[in-house]
Each structure stands twice: as structure tokens, then as C-alpha cells.
Amino acid sequence: MTHPRRRPALRTTAALPFALAALLTGADPALAAGPVGASGVGDPYFPLAGNGGYYVDHYDLTLRYDPTSRHLDGRAVLTARATRRLTRFDLDLHGLKVTGLTVDRAPAAHRRDGQELVVTPRRAPGAGERFRVTVTYSGEPGPVTDPDGSLDGWIPTDDGAFVAGEPQGAMTWFPANNHPKDKSSYDFTITVPDGRTAVANGVLLDRRTAHGRTTFHWRQTEPMAACLATATIGKFQVEQYTTRSGIRVHNAVDPREATAAAPVLKKLPSVLEWGSGLFGRYPYRAAGAIVDRAPRAGYALETQTRPVYDHAPDLSTLVHESAHQWFGDSVSLTSWKDIWLNEGFATYAEWLYAEQHGGARAQTAFDALYATPADDALWAVPPGDPGGAHLFDTPVYARGAMTLHTLRTAVGDRAFFRVLRTWAAEHRHGNGTTDQFRRLAERVSGKGLDALFRTWLHLRGKPDTP
Ligand code: TRP
Ligand code: ZN
Numbered sequence: 001m002t003h004p005r006r007r008p009a010l011r012t013t014a015a016l017p018f019a020l021a022a023l024l025t026g027a028d029p030a031l032a033a034g035p036v037g038a039s040g041v042g043d044p045y046f047p048l049a050g051n052g053g054y055y056v057d058h059y060d061l062t063l064r065y066d067p068t069s070r071h072l073d074g075r076a077v078l079t080a081r082a083t084r085r086l087t088r089f090d091l092d093l094h095g096l097k098v099t100g101l102t103v104d105r106a107p108a109a110h111r112r113d114g115q116e117l118v119v120t121p122r123r124a125p126g127a128g129e130r131f132r133v134t135v136t137y138s139g140e141p142g143p144v145t146d147p148d149g150s151l152d153g154w155i156p157t158d159d160g161a162f163v164a165g166e167p168q169g170a171m172t173w174f175p176a177n178n179h180p181k182d183k184s185s186y187d188f189t190i191t192v193p194d195g196r197t198a199v200a201n202g203v204l205l206d207r208r209t210a211h212g213r214t215t216f217h218w219r220q221t222e223p224m225a226a227c228l229a230t231a232t233i234g235k236f237q238v239e240q241y242t243t244r245s246g247i248r249v250h251n252a253v254d255p256r257e258a259t260a261a262a263p264v265l266k267k268l269p270s271v272l273e274w275g276s277g278l279f280g281r282y283p284y285r286a287a288g289a290i291v292d293r294a295p296r297a298g299y300a301l302e303t304q305t306r307p308v309y310d311h312a313p314d315l316s317t318l319v320h321e322s323a324h325q326w327f328g329d330s331v332s333l334t335s336w337k338d339i340w341l342n343e344g345f346a347t348y349a350e351w352l353y354a355e356q357h358g359g360a361r362a363q364t365a366f367d368a369l370y371a372t373p374a375d376d377a378l379w380a381v382p383p384g385d386p387g388g389a390h391l392f393d394t395p396v397y398a399r400g401a402m403t404l405h406t407l408r409t410a411v412g413d414r415a416f417f418r419v420l421r422t423w424a425a426e427h428r429h430g431n432g433t434t435d436q437f438r439r440l441a442e443r444v445s446g447k448g449l450d451a452l453f454r455t456w457l458h459l460r461g462k463p464d465t466p
Contacts, residue, residue: 035084035085036053036087036088037051037053037084037086037089038051038052038090039090041179041182043179043335045167045336045388046168046336048092048115049168049179049336050177050178050179050182051177052083053083053084053089054083054089055080056078056176057080058184058186058187059174059176059184059187059226060078060187061077061188062076062189062190063174064190064191064192064213065192065231066192066193067161067192067196067233070141071139072173074136074138074174075134075135075136075137076133076174078091078133079130080177082128083127083128084127085125086124087121087124088121089119090116090117091117091135091175092115092116092176093115093117093171093174094115094171094172095141097137098136098175099136100136101117101133101136102134103122103123103133104125104131106122106123108121108122115171117135141154141173142154142155144172147389148389148391148392148393150298150299152165152169152172153168153171154169155294157293158293159196159234160196160292161231162234162292162294162310163229163230163232163303164303164308165226165228165229165230165301166302167227167336173231178227179225179226180225180227180334181431183224183430184224185221186200186202186218186219186220186224187220188201188216188218189216190215190218190231192214193212194213194214196234197236198214198231198232199216199231199232199236199250200218201218201224201228201229201303201305201306202218202220202221202305204217204218204240205219220286221285222304222330223430224304224329225329228304229303230290230308232252232303234252234292235254236254236290237253237254237255237258238251246285247269247285248285248287249268249288250287250288251290252290253265253289253290254292257291258291258312260311261309264314265291265318267315267318268289268322271318272325274356275326275349278420279326279327279420279421280326280424283325283326283424284304284305284325286305289307290303290306291309291311292308292311293310294310294311295310295311297310300313300317300321302320302321302324305325307324309321319349319350319353320346320347320350326424327341327346328345330428330430331423331427331428331432333432334432336388336391337385337386338432338434339391339392339396340383340400340457341434341437344397344399344401347401348362348405351366363405366401366405366466370466377393377395378394378395378398378399378462379399380394380395381393381395381396382457382458383396383399384434384453384456384458403456403457404416406466407419407452410447411445412445415441415444418444419444419445426440434457438453
């Protein structure tokens with residue numbers, strides 16, 4: 001219940017300090033004066049993630065993947081809005097070969113610089129103007145290795161690919177404004193050999209087979225961060241139904257995981273209903289699960305509307321990824337250092353679910369964790385700023401959940417659950433920061449909470465009092 005949803009990370013040895021990497025590549029948006037879009041949104045953990053000068057309203061992705069050769073052909077049409085005049089701007093793209101690029105239908109000069117795809121349009125979009133970028137690309141996609149040693153992005157499997165982009169991996173399969181600050185709607189048109197299934201986010205609009213290939217058209221209408229997009233491919237058993245509250249469920253399950261997954265997936269509607277009662281209305285029209293067999297990934301991810309699982313989940317993992325639909329997906333991060341807003345909340349949702357379904361009280365979970373000695377991994381980094389190499393370490397999950405429990409104890413159940421619901425409502429389909437969350441909790445409870453948050457999120461080592 002309190003463990004990160006993954007195997008122990010490998011250690012990276014030769015990681016360049018990020019601040020240094022940013023300096024070398026000129027990622028600091030403050031340095032990017034003039035009508036040139038910055039190479040990052042200014043995230044301290046991932047200086048090159050996202051870009052400056054525009055937001056993407058919509059991604060229209062057309063993909064064709066051959067699981068045997070592992071070759072991907074892609075075309076991405078981005079409808080974007082400039083926040084300033086843009087004589088030049090960047091997209092994020094890792095690997096792959098760009099075979100064509102136009103801006104508003106005119107061929108545009110472009111070059112690659114690490115993960116930056118630098119575009120110089122023939123005519124610069126003006127401030128506030130909409131513009132359309134079309135990129136055709138191809139190659140053999142593979143994952144990126146994160147600072148914590150884990151893989152994310154396009155991860156080939158024995159029958160397709162497991163596609164999970166948090167935090168950096170979206171750029172391994174499409175050119176993106178790759179930071180959760182920018183949220184967009186998506187269309188996915190994915191062609192795979194007949195007999196394989198391609199599963200993305202949102203609603204399946206169409207599926208047709210011709211000449212030995214099947215094309216799946218998925219649409220995600222509600223805003224989505226690029227890292228939460230998926231296009232997972234494999235041999236899957238598919239199940240579709242609509243819940244009593246009108247949510248369209250689409251499950252895709254690797255047959256080898258089907259027996260283990262079935263009893264847990266059966267609970268999805270009741271888990272979503274439980275979440276709606278506690279956190280407010282479920283944010284999306286679609287839901288479901290993708291249960292793959294992906295040992296190379298070793299973790300599940302809350303891909304929007306339809307989490308991907310590397311193997312059949314247990315119930316608390318299903319609850320965890322479901323809770324992320326409110327906390328992490330609908331309310332997205334503004335900065336990766338606030339990752340506890342995702343993982344602490346989803347972990348605390350597991351505790352709440354247990355407590356309300358005949359399991360241990362949240363207080364019991366808290367006490368058991370607090371009893372661990374000061375040299376335990378739980379106290380190794382402060383969850384409010386864990387560092388890019390510790391994004392998904394135990395403190396972010398467990399001490400993050402302990403932070404919420406401490407808040408609940410301090411303000412009482414009525415105020416606490418009102419804070420959670422108000423947080424989900426006020427930032428629905430948007431973004432949030434830790435500071436905004438603290439101010440909301442103070443406003444709702446009428447209490448000063450600076451010391452509580454400082455102790456539980458930022459103090460190094462084990463807090464003296466629970
Ligand atoms: N956010 C995922 C979850 O807890 C976990 C996750 C995403 C992860 N990317 C990761 C864990 C990379 C380890 C490494 O549901
Ligand atoms: Zn999580």
C-alpha cells in the first residue's frame with residue numbers, strides 16, 4: 001500500500017547536473033528574450049521539458065506501427081496558439097527522423113538539437129495567433145531513461161508496445177510541448193496489423209480493417225498533459241460497457257493477464273463511483289484499463305481516462321490509478337517538484353478506500369509508517385522537493401500521504417474532505433501548485449498551516465512529532 005508502483009530503480013551514473021545542462025543549452029526562459037520561443041518552460045527538474053512562446057490546443061496524431069520490425073510512421077498536426085511573436089520555436093522530440101515539417105502549410109526550416117526540434121517558420125506567427133504545425137516522422141521508437149534510472153515513453157513488448165510517458169516519454173513517439181503545464185485535446189488514428197489492438201485515451205470513435213491492417217480512431221476531448229497520452233499496442237481482449245452514471249468503459253487486457261485482472265477490473269465502476277462521492281464528479285466521459293504484460297516498464301501509469309498496467313493490478317493499484325484521474329490528470333502539476341500532489345494524493349486515496357471498505361484505518365497506516373526509524377528510506381528526501389532523481393521514491397508516495405493525513409487531523413474531517421473536493425473542482429482540467437493547495441486548505445479551515453506543510457513536505461529527515 002505504501003510502496004511506489006515500480007521495481008527498484010537502476011542507478012544512472014553519468015547524469016549531467018540539470019542546471020548545468022540548462023545553461024549549456026540556453027534553456028533558461030529568462031535568457032530567451034526577443035521573439036524566440038524558449039527551449040523549456042522553466043521546470044527546475046527538467047529544464048528542456050516543454051517550450052516557451054505557445055500552447056497547443058489540439059494534437060492530431062496519425063500513427064502506423066509494425067510490432068515485428070518495430071517501425072513507426074507518424075504524422076502529427078499540432079494546432080497551437082502563440083503567446084508572443086514567434087520567429088522561432090521548439091518542439092520536444094527524442095530520436096526518430098523528421099521527414100517533413102510545415103507551419104501553416106508552408107515548409108519550415110528545422111534542425112535537431114538533442115530533444116529540441118527547433119523550427120523557423122517562413123512567416124512568424126504573431127502574438128495571440130493560431131498556427132498549425134505538421135510534422136511527418138518515422139523510425140524505431142524506444143524509451144528514454146529518466147534521472148532515476150526508469151524507462152518511460154514507447155517501450156516495445158513481445159506483441160506491441162507499452163506506452164507510458166511520465167515524466168518525459170511523450171516525446172519518444174510524437175513531437176510535443178512536453179510539460180504538464182500545457183494541456184490539449186487529442187485525436188489518435190493508429191494503424192496496426194490485423195489481430196493487434198491499439199488503445200489510446202478517451203473514446204473509440206471508429207475501428208476498421210482493410211488489407212490486413214486495422215485502424216483505430218480515438219478521441220480525447222478533455223484537456224490532457226502530453227505525458228498522460230498513450231497508444232499502447234498488443235494482442236488484447238476488449239470489453240466495453242457504459243456505467244450507470246454514463247461513463248464509457250473500454251478495457252483492453254492481455255489474455256495472459258486476464259484471469260488475474262478480471263475480479264479487480266469488475267470493481268472499476270464502483271471505485272469510480274466511490275471517487276465521485278468523495279472527490280466530486282469523475283472528470284471524463286471515458287474510463288477503462290489497459291492491462292498489458294510489460295516487464296521492462298515495471299510500473300503502472302495513470303494515462304488519462306485509461307491507466308496502463310504492466311501486469312494485472314491489485315485492487316489498491318486500481319484505486320491508486322483511478323484517484324489519479326482527479327489528482328494528477330484533471331488537476332495537473334505546474335512543476336515536477338510538486339509531484340506529491342499526484343502521488344501523495346493517490347496513495348492517500350488508497351488509505352481512504354481501505355478505511356471505508358472494512359480495511360485498516362488511515363490512522364493505522366500513518367502510525368505504522370511513523371514508527372519506521374529515522375534512517376529508513378521513507379525519510380530520505382523531503383516530498384515537497386524530492387529532486388528529479390527521486391520523483392517516484394517512497395517519500396513522495398508515503399510521506400506525501402502522511403502529509404494529507406496530518407492535515408486531516410489538524411482541520412477535521414469536514415474541512416479536510418471539503419478541501420479535497422474544492423481542490424478538484426477549482427482546478428478541474430487545469431493545473432495546481434503546492435502553495436495554492438496550502439492556501440486553499442487555510443481558506444477552508446480558517447487555520448494557519450504553514451508550519452504543518454513546511455514540516456511534512458520540506459523538513460529534511462523524520463519530523464519530531466507526528
Ligand atoms: N505515476 C505512476 C504511479 O504511481 C508511477 C510512475 C510513472 C513511475 N512513471 C514512473 C514510477 C517512472 C517509476 C518510474 O501511478
Ligand atoms: Zn501514482
